Each structure stands twice: as structure tokens, then as C-alpha cells.
Amino acid sequence: MTDLTALAETIESHTGEPVSRLGYFCAPFRPTDGPFADKVIKVYRGLPDGAALDRLARCHDDYADALRRTGVPLPQTEFVLLPRAGGRVPVIVQQALPETALMRPLMQRGTRDETLAMMQAAGEVIATFWNHADRIETRIGFHPSIRNFAIVDGRAVFFDTFPPLIHYSRDEMGRMLLQFSDKRLMRLVGPLIRWRVTAIQDEWYSAPETLVGLVGSACRLRPEFAADYLDWGRDFATRAMPRWADEALAGMQEPPRLPAIWTGFRKLMGLQGEPNV
The missing domain is CATH 3.30.200 (Phosphorylase Kinase; domain 1)
Known part of the structure; x- marks a missing residue:
């Protein structure tokens, strides 16, 4: 304790x-x-x-x-x-995890093969979660973004547990996104567009969208390897997440874009793309 x-x-x-x-x-x-x-x-x-x-x-x-x-x-x-x-x-x-192990900066400076190995490590965690999520008999989600992983001895370690994506209804989670934001502007403006704030969470509760989100983030970080990441994502979805492969493949025909709702809020709140540890 x-x-x-x-x-x-x-x-x-x-x-x-x-x-x-x-x-x-x-x-x-x-x-x-x-x-x-x-x-x-x-x-x-x-x-x-x-x-x-x-x-x-x-x-x-x-x-x-x-x-x-x-x-x-x-x-x-x-x-x-x-x-x-x-x-x-x-x-x-x-x-604490070593700052040198944070996945995002490693992805930014890694070689093609090194970054693909990290994608594989993170993908294995995503697939493991969703392939076993049925044993959790309540609403549960997962937010496996690149910035929420560290790579330790070749293995992806997840470290973001807030907000706890379990038990809360969609509307309740939408309210939490406003209540616990440390951005005063978000707490002031958010209630006026609550339906948009509530929608932020939907990707976290969708198995295919979490995988597509990972691939999209990698493509934006290292656009020179985007074709390789798309090839990896399509192959991984088919092999490791067959239940959701069709939907995932549909989202990886081209480099996935960050949803407009997120880009708008990031600009509004002055958020930058750094590791959220």
C-alpha cells in the first residue's frame, strides 16, 4: 500500500x-x-x-x-x-518505465525493420486483448496508441489506465472526458459540443479501429514507410484478428487519417504529439 x-x-x-x-x-x-x-x-x-x-x-x-x-x-x-x-x-x-523505451520516440528514429518489429509487438498486445475481451462480462475498451506503449526487451508494455474504460456507459464516459480534462477551455467549451466529445471514445471500444488507429499513427510518424505499415497491418489483421479482419482491411486501403474531431481538439487545446506517460 x-x-x-x-x-x-x-x-x-x-x-x-x-x-x-x-x-x-x-x-x-x-x-x-x-x-x-x-x-x-x-x-x-x-x-x-x-x-x-x-x-x-x-x-x-x-x-x-x-x-x-x-x-x-x-x-x-x-x-x-x-x-x-x-x-x-x-x-x-x-x-516507471525507462524513458528510452517509449515507443513513440523509438518509432521516430528507428529503421524500417526496427519500426515494423515494434508495430508487431504492439499489434500482438492489441490482438491478445480483443481475442480475450469476451471473458470480461461488461463494457470494456482499450486505447493502444503508440504513445501509450513502451518497448521493453522487444515486448510492448501498455501503461495508460485512465480513464478506466470499463463499466461506464458511452454517455458516462463522454461526461468523464469533460470532467477530468485538465484543460479549462475544454471544460468550458466541451459541454456545448458534448456529442462530439462523446464520440472521441468510440475508437477505443472497437477492435478493428484500434488496429487501424495504430497503423494510422505509424504512417503519420514515418510517412516514408507508410506502404510497409499498411502491408503489415493488412497481413496482421488477417492472421491475428480474423474476426474483425474485413472491417480492419477496409480502413487500411490507404494511410488512415486522424479523425477531424481529434485534430480540431488538439488545435483548440494546444496538444502536441508526445508520449503520454
């Missing part, structure tokens, strides 16, 4: 740079010393609704368990509700 007093002191004293600035929900950081020097800490916005926070904690625990049950490699991850002035805030404490 995490020492909540030490965790609160670590968060209060943190003055360094975040590990990543992309985070839609928070800016994760890794302490330079102290009891959490080997951890990444993610602090989220609190809510005035205590019951909603308690439910969030239960859903996160269930989600981490479900990821492991479906074969997704996940670092040691703990979710706590930390007492702070004015209430409790959600905090995730996760075993």
Missing part, C-alpha cells in the same frame, strides 16, 4: 518538469529522489461527488485487473484517492 502522507509530500514538493506535456487529463511526473523516485505519478482533477470518486476507484481497479486477465502487459499500477484541501483527488502511482 502506498504511504499517502509521503505521496502528498512528494506531490506538494514537486517542482520539476513533467515527464510529458501531452496528457489530456494531467501532466505525469517522476520524482528525482525520495520514496517514489522509481515511480511515475499522475494527479487528476478531483470531483465534488464522493460517490463518483469511489466508483472511479473501483472501476480503475477492475480495469487494471481486466487488462491483466486479457494478457496486456502492465507495470505495477496503484490508484488512490488522496485527501487534499477541499476533498479527495485521484492519483495513479505507477512503476
Whole structure:
């Protein structure tokens, strides 16, 4: 169990740079010393609704368990509700992965064969999840973007567990995307276009779209290898995800584009394409 007093002191004293600035929900950081020097800490916005926070904690625990049950490699991850002035805030404490292992920068500088090997590693995690997701008897999703993977000893490790994509209905998850965004502009403007915000999640709950999304991200990162990534994706869908192959193949006839809704929100919120660890 995490020492909540030490965790609160670590968060209060943190003055360094975040590990990543992309985070839609928070800016994760890794302490330079102290009891959490080997951890990444993610602090989220609190809510005035205590019951909603308690439910969030239960859903996160269930989600981490479900990821492991479906074969997704996940670092040691703990979710706590930390007492702070004015209430409790959600905090995730996760075993840190080497920054040199983050998949996105590795994809940016790797050779063709190296990047294809990383795509294969990430694809295997995606296929493993969806091929075993039937054993989870509730609504469950997965967000296996390149920025949410690290490559450790040739194996893809997934590390993004927030929001917990389990149990919540589509409308509830849409509200969460607004409630927990650390972008004030998003919380102000989002309710006016809630149906669009709600639609952001749909890819995460679709097996073929998660694979197409991975291939699309790779094509945008390394357009010189786009044809190779498309060939890999079409072959992988047929071999490893046959139940969804037809839909996946339809989305990989040409380099997949980032949905306009995402490009619009990224510009609105000033988000950049960096690893969200």
C-alpha cells in the first residue's frame, strides 16, 4: 500500500518538469529522489461527488485487473484517492518505465525493420486483448496508441489506465472526458459540443479501429514507410484478428487519417504529439 502522507509530500514538493506535456487529463511526473523516485505519478482533477470518486476507484481497479486477465502487459499500477484541501483527488502511482523505451520516440528514429518489429509487438498486445475481451462480462475498451506503449526487451508494455474504460456507459464516459480534462477551455467549451466529445471514445471500444488507429499513427510518424505499415497491418489483421479482419482491411486501403474531431481538439487545446506517460 502506498504511504499517502509521503505521496502528498512528494506531490506538494514537486517542482520539476513533467515527464510529458501531452496528457489530456494531467501532466505525469517522476520524482528525482525520495520514496517514489522509481515511480511515475499522475494527479487528476478531483470531483465534488464522493460517490463518483469511489466508483472511479473501483472501476480503475477492475480495469487494471481486466487488462491483466486479457494478457496486456502492465507495470505495477496503484490508484488512490488522496485527501487534499477541499476533498479527495485521484492519483495513479505507477512503476516507471525507462524513458528510452517509449515507443513513440523509438518509432521516430528507428529503421524500417526496427519500426515494423515494434508495430508487431504492439499489434500482438492489441490482438491478445480483443481475442480475450469476451471473458470480461461488461463494457470494456482499450486505447493502444503508440504513445501509450513502451518497448521493453522487444515486448510492448501498455501503461495508460485512465480513464478506466470499463463499466461506464458511452454517455458516462463522454461526461468523464469533460470532467477530468485538465484543460479549462475544454471544460468550458466541451459541454456545448458534448456529442462530439462523446464520440472521441468510440475508437477505443472497437477492435478493428484500434488496429487501424495504430497503423494510422505509424504512417503519420514515418510517412516514408507508410506502404510497409499498411502491408503489415493488412497481413496482421488477417492472421491475428480474423474476426474483425474485413472491417480492419477496409480502413487500411490507404494511410488512415486522424479523425477531424481529434485534430480540431488538439488545435483548440494546444496538444502536441508526445508520449503520454
